[in-house]
Amino acid sequence: MVTIAPGIDEVRARTFPFPHRHFLNAADLDPVQVAGLLDLADGFVTLNRQMNKKVDLLKGRTLITLFFEASTRTQSSFELAGKRLGADVVNMSPRTSSISKGETLIDTAVTLNAMQPDILVVRHGSSGAASLLSQKVSCSVVNAGDGQHEHPTQALLDSLSMRRAFGHIDGLTVAICGDVLHSRVARSNVALLTMLGARVRVVGPPTLMPTDVARWGVEVCHDLKRGIAGADVVMMLRLQLERMQGALVPSMREYFRLWGLDREKLALAAPGVRVMHPGPMNRGVEIDSDVADDLDVSLIQDQVEMGVAVRMAVLTSLAARLDNR
Amino acid sequence: MSPRPIVFTNARLVDPASGYDGPGALLVEAGQIKEVHRGNDLPSVSPDMKLIDAAGALLCPGLVDLRVKTGEPGSEPKETLKSAARAAAAGGVTSIVVQPDTDPVIDDPAVADFILRRARDIGLVHVYPAGAATKGLRGKGMAEIGLLHEAGCVYVTDADRPIVDSRVMRRLLAYAGSLGTLVSHRPADPWLTEGASATESEFAGRMGLASEPVAAETIMLERDIALVRLTGSRLMVDQISAAEPLASLTRARGLGLPILATASINHLAFNELDIGDYRTFCKLIPPLRGEQDRMALIDALASGLVDIVVSAHAPAPPEDKRLPFDEAAPGAIGLQTLLPALLSLYHEGHAPLMRLIDAVTLSPARAIGSMAGRLTPGSPADLVLCDIDAPRIIDASTLVSKSKNSAFDGRRLQGTIRLTMVEGRIVYEAAA
Numbered sequence: 001m002v003t004i005a006p007g008i009d010e011v012r013a014r015t016f017p018f019p020h021r022h023f024l025n026a027a028d029l030d031p032v033q034v035a036g037l038l039d040l041a042d043g044f045v046t047l048n049r050q051m052n053k054k055v056d057l058l059k060g061r062t063l064i065t066l067f068f069e070a071s072t073r074t075q076s077s078f079e080l081a082g083k084r085l086g087a088d089v090v091n092m093s094p095r096t097s098s099i100s101k102g103e104t105l106i107d108t109a110v111t112l113n114a115m116q117p118d119i120l121v122v123r124h125g126s127s128g129a130a131s132l133l134s135q136k137v138s139c140s141v142v143n144a145g146d147g148q149h150e151h152p153t154q155a156l157l158d159s160l161s162m163r164r165a166f167g168h169i170d171g172l173t174v175a176i177c178g179d180v181l182h183s184r185v186a187r188s189n190v191a192l193l194t195m196l197g198a199r200v201r202v203v204g205p206p207t208l209m210p211t212d213v214a215r216w217g218v219e220v221c222h223d224l225k226r227g228i229a230g231a232d233v234v235m236m237l238r239l240q241l242e243r244m245q246g247a248l249v250p251s252m253r254e255y256f257r258l259w260g261l262d263r264e265k266l267a268l269a270a271p272g273v274r275v276m277h278p279g280p281m282n283r284g285v286e287i288d289s290d291v292a293d294d295l296d297v298s299l300i301q302d303q304v305e306m307g308v309a310v311r312m313a314v315l316t317s318l319a320a321r322l323d324n325r
Numbered sequence: 326m327s328p329r330p331i332v333f334t335n336a337r338l339v340d341p342a343s344g345y346d347g348p349g350a351l352l353v354e355a356g357q358i359k360e361v362h363r364g365n366d367l368p369s370v371s372p373d374m375k376l377i378d379a380a381g382a383l384l385c386p387g388l389v390d391l392r393v394k395t396g397e398p399g400s401e402p403k404e405t406l407k408s409a410a411r412a413a414a415a416g417g418v419t420s421i422v423v424q425p426d427t428d429p430v431i432d433d434p435a436v437a438d439f440i441l442r443r444a445r446d447i448g449l450v451h452v453y454p455a456g457a458a459t460k461g462l463r464g465k466g467m468a469e470i471g472l473l474h475e476a477g478c479v480y481v482t483d484a485d486r487p488i489v490d491s492r493v494m495r496r497l498l499a500y501a502g503s504l505g506t507l508v509s510h511r512p513a514d515p516w517l518t519e520g521a522s523a524t525e526s527e528f529a530g531r532m533g534l535a536s537e538p539v540a541a542e543t544i545m546l547e548r549d550i551a552l553v554r555l556t557g558s559r560l561m562v563d564q565i566s567a568a569e570p571l572a573s574l575t576r577a578r579g580l581g582l583p584i585l586a587t588a589s590i591n592h593l594a595f596n597e598l599d600i601g602d603y604r605t606f607c608k609l610i611p612p613l614r615g616e617q618d619r620m621a622l623i624d625a626l627a628s629g630l631v632d633i634v635v636s637a638h639a640p641a642p643p644e645d646k647r648l649p650f651d652e653a654a655p656g657a658i659g660l661q662t663l664l665p666a667l668l669s670l671y672h673e674g675h676a677p678l679m680r681l682i683d684a685v686t687l688s689p690a691r692a693i694g695s696m697a698g699r700l701t702p703g704s705p706a707d708l709v710l711c712d713i714d715a716p717r718i719i720d721a722s723t724l725v726s727k728s729k730n731s732a733f734d735g736r737r738l739q740g741t742i743r744l745t746m747v748e749g750r751i752v753y754e755a756a757a
Contacts, residue, residue, distance in 0.1 A: 106647055126649030127533035128603030136647075147651065149533030187533060210530030 005052040011043040012057075018317035022134045022141040026152040026188040031195055037313045038160050044309035045164075048084070057316045058085035061118040066092045066108065067144070068124045073279055073304060074144050074154075078121045081311035085319075087118075105129060106136055113137040118322055119315060122146075127184075140318045148182050154278055155188035157310040159196060161302045162233055165274050170197035173270070175221075175228045177203040178237035178259060178286050181210050181248075185278045186237060190216050203227030204237075204259060207248040224259050231269045235276040236261050236287045252285050262288040266297070274299045328749055329375050330354040332368055333710070336379035340386070341683035342699035351384060353706040356748035361700055379710055382743055385682050386698045387419025387450075387707035388664060389689040391480075391509075391587060392563070392635035394656070396727075398439065399428025404640035404727045406440065409660065410449040412725040414753035416661035417709030417742045418636070420451040420690070420697055425462065426484040432457035432468040434476035441477050449752045450745075451707070453479045453693065458497055458508060464488045467497055474506045479693035480561065482509035485610050485655075487545060489515050495552050502558025507585075507692060511563035512545035512570065513537075513611065522651045524567075524597050524612040532603070534650060539567040539618070542611060546570045550577045553584055561692060562586040565631060566611045568621035574630060585692055586630070588622050589637035590659055590666045591732055595619070599732070605646045605653035606732045609637070626684060627676035633692060634684040636663040640728030657732040661724050665740035668713050672739050678713075706749040715741040 016036040020028065029037075047053060063082035067075050075091060082089040094108055105124060112120065119140045122130050127147030134141040145151040163169055174193055180186045180202045193200050200218040202209065214220045221227035228234050239255060249255050266273065275291055276299050283289045292298055331353040338349040338361070345363060352360040352368040360368045370376065390413070396403030406423070413421050423440060425431035431440070437454045444452030456473030458481040460466045470481055481501060488494045488510060501508045521537035523529040529536040546562060550573060553560050565571060565586045577584050591609055596616045599607045607613055614622075625631040639656025646653050659666075667685060671678045690698025697707045721734035745753035 105649060124649065126651045129649040131602055132647075132649055147533050147649070148535075181530075184533060187531065210527075211525045211536065212527035212530060215527045216531070 008055050014040045014043045024143045025150045026155045027191040041309040041313035044312040053084045056086045058087035061087040063087045063089045063119045064117045065121040077307040109133045150188045151184040155192040157306040160306045161299045172232045173199045174233040175201045175231040176235045179208045181208045183237045229268045239286050331375045336384035340700035341687040353749050383711045383713045386686040387709050388685045389420040390418045391422045391689045393421040393638040394424045406443045407447045408727040412660040413450045414745045415725045417664045419707035419747045422453045424484040425457040434472045437476040456481045458483045480507035487513045498556040498558040509561040509563045514541040514544045517541035524614050543569045559583040564589045566592045567614045567618040571625050585632050587633040587635050588631045603650040606730050608655050610655045623675045632688045641730045658726045662733045665738040668740040708746040710744040712741045
């Protein structure tokens with residue numbers, strides 16, 4: 001018999017009626033839902049710092065994580081979230097090479113769906129994959145990253161980290177820097193942060209910017225120094241190293257020189273600036289270790305901690321909508 | 326034994342060859358149009374004739390669709406020549422040109438022979454092969470264009486694949502031109518389009534889809550125009566899709582260059598937003614463009630800058646379409662929806678009916694040297710009788726094609742095919 005963590009009643013009091021069956025896009029949320037999720041996640045942060053972290057909000061539920069792309073932190077974060085909530089968790093990482101592409105997604109999902117899971121957490125390399133899957137299964141689907149489209153739980157955990165560091169998000173100047181073009185983290189964060197009233201800048205070379213990004217309601221800047229000037233938060237994005245091939249950027253050393261965050265460039269930001277990174281970091285490419293490891297400045301470890309809490313909040317909110325019979 | 330003569334009475338005749346749009350009657354005998362009567366004038370009716378009262382419906386030449394893919398030979402689960410021919414008949418399309426990107430490729434007269442023989446056995450609509458422009462569609466060595474032409478290929482093309490090597494394209498144009506063979510080419514810069522599944526825009530950026538700019542089409546079209554100037558040969562621009570390349574085409578026309586252009590019905594009916602929540606039935610080659618491009622394309626069709634409309638019929642079964650957007654096969658079926666979708670441009674007041682009918686009958690027939698596409702005594706009795714006002718909601722599951730990937734699924738259109746005739750034989754008749 002598992003003893004339930006103390007403080008559960010406080011968390012329970014923070015649950016709220018969540019209107020979505022699936023959790024697919026940050027852009028689908030509204031500010032009230034976001035505030036509700038962040039408040040709930042805050043409660044889980046407290047709970048997660050206790051010795052006994054186990055609660056029964058997902059007791060009897062089955063959670064499957066289906067990751068077609070390799071991931072350590074996101075998959076283990078969802079796994080821990082599910083286990084701490086009392087669900088049975090199964091992790092799947094089908095090797096995309098063994099079966100022909102695409103077949104794996106729908107066929108695997110439909111097969112898994114037949115095993116009656118309650119929530120399916122999916123990551124896939126194609127934009128729209130989670131949405132497609134949600135149309136084919138009867139359980140709730142959580143998007144843990146679809147191609148270059150969205151990674152909504154990442155944006156939520158980023159917002160939670162910022163809200164805890166600054167006390168608010170409204171009015172913050174957030175500079176999202178680097179490879180915005182290929183980044184689902186950037187898309188979800190732009191959607192969420194602009195909704196919450198932050199001033200968002202996207203900063204990077206034109207080759208790594210989406211078409212007409214200025215129409216996303218953000219400022220666009222092609223100079224890192226100007227882009228982070230006066231910023232309260234500097235969010236660095238991971239540069240996929242294969243980008244060197246497609247003539248997007250010339251070399252790692254040039255990238256670091258122009259677009260990498262170091263102490264000197266960071267000095268241009270607002271006093272009390274905090275640095276974020278969705279991980280995994282390329283040290284010496286987009287971020288200098290000196291900055292990444294400075295706990296007075298870096299929120300990177302907080303982000304990982306918030307990740308578990310935010311995912312617990314999302315899973316709890318979805319499970320509350322599931323059939324209870 | 327030839328079938329009984331047939332008289333259509335009380336029809337609205339629309340004939341792009343003569344420009345006549347008005348009431349009339351038409352006598353079909355021995356597979357040909359025998360007499361055309363305008364106004365209330367009627368042919369002398371004898372008892373052995375079959376009378377069809379058109380009740381005011383549109384009677385025009387059967388459609389000639391220059392860009393159809395089937396799966397035969399090689400991918401019969403997608404579509405066979407027979408299922409495509411049945412879909413064509415049900416759509417009022419009396420001639421189809423099948424693309425050479427089959428397996429094996431139509432780069433050998435034997436494959437063209439096979440298709441023509443199968444089509445004869447099926448006996449529904451006219452089926453013409455388009456030959457490969459280069460061996461194996463690899464864009465390097467020229468295919469046996471002369472032999473393919475003799476075998477009955479009505480033009481040569483590498484279908485969806487652009488011919489990248491400008492020297493090959495130049496020689497192809499020069500060589501084919503000397504034989505009187507039309508070359509069709511889809512203008513697309515291979516590097517700018519690599520990996521793309523949408524048109525480059527704010528929308529595609531938000532969707533996280535790899536995209537190609539319209540400039541990819543313009544760049545290659547400008548090259549092709551320059552090569553037409555160099556060789557003086559005829560070129561058919563396959564599926565022009567945006568305002569910028571249309572400006573290039575206007576300029577080329579101004580120079581008097583022998584360039585024809587086609588547009589697909591999909592690009593006239595849909596824009597980039599129709600891919601919506603990653604709707605793979607609207608994943609096409611070229612990708613659906615912005616609304617301004619669509620409107621420019623409609624204007625170009627209305628003015629005649631774009632000569633021909635094609636269905637770009639490209640069957641794909643669920644296993645190729647029920648995939649994430651970037652992995653899904655491109656293309657949509659279109660044989661059965663071509664005419665009603667085209668008529669919606671008339672109903673919406675975008676283009677005159679005569680021009681629209683011309684773009685799917687006389688213009689494509691002329692491009693391939695066919696005598697069809699006109700209501701002229703002596704020409705083949707390839708006809709379609711269509712109630713152009715009848716409203717309908719397209720239900721893809723009821724379409725005849727083996728694959729049901731219709732971009733028009735769920736769309737409200739006007740126009741019901743009542744009867745399709747090929748060389749005097751009724752090949753399709755709607756249930757009363």
